[in-house]
Amino acid sequence: MVQFVHPARGDITLEGVLAALADPMRLRIVKVLLGQADCLSCTAAAPCPDMAKSTLSNHFRVLREAGLIRTTKKGVENRNTVREADINARFPGLLKAILKHAGE
Amino acid sequence: MVQFVHPARGDITLEGVLAALADPMRLRIVKVLLGQADCLSCTAAAPCPDMAKSTLSNHFRVLREAGLIRTTKKGVENRNTVREADINARFPGLLKAILKHAGE
DNA sequence: TTCAATAGTCCCATATTTCCGAACTATTGA
């Protein structure tokens, strides 16, 4: 069974992380995911309900390719989590520093 | 004498800062400016010599509008500095956390 | 003064990126 592809820890780049989090929608997605102990489906973590499915899907793809989230399929839906440990290992303090002020 | 306009400290937004620094060229500009005790002209802080003047000028405008740098005219050239104190006052630790890993 | 050189900005055409609707796939539950 092939899962979605995520970059290895070392391949997470600062540029990629910043570009991914520079979009307010994606920043909100990550914030919501972090506030949740459990995984969340894409729609559950959607920043606004009227966003097109394709746009939402694209945002999650960007987050995955930047290495910010991990996605696995569970039945009909995706289970998304922030790759907090990997990101902190690669860029200590970065995620916390950014999200501390997100959504003010 | 009218100078360039910079947003007030409180108007510096996380979204604006991230969007500005998400571009690798602008990130390098800020890094170079921070490494310099003094101000730098736009061309002196240019990330690559073959970049078009108009593009470079645009990058500096984005950095200004995001509140990341302050620009004053001195004779024929601009003097640019990072608004480190203002940014740190608004988002403590953010700039340092980002730039710690820039250019690895 | 006048003139050339220098540093940036502005404008516009092109190139790239993003967004969304619609069609498609895959999984579940009835």
Added chain:
DNA sequence: TCAATAGTTCGGAAATATGGGACTATTGAA
């Protein structure tokens, strides 16, 4: 088997970035 649900993919439209060239402003030299 069929309908419903969750995401993905594709293609065109809208938004954004890039760079060339003309323009402005300042300086320093003749």
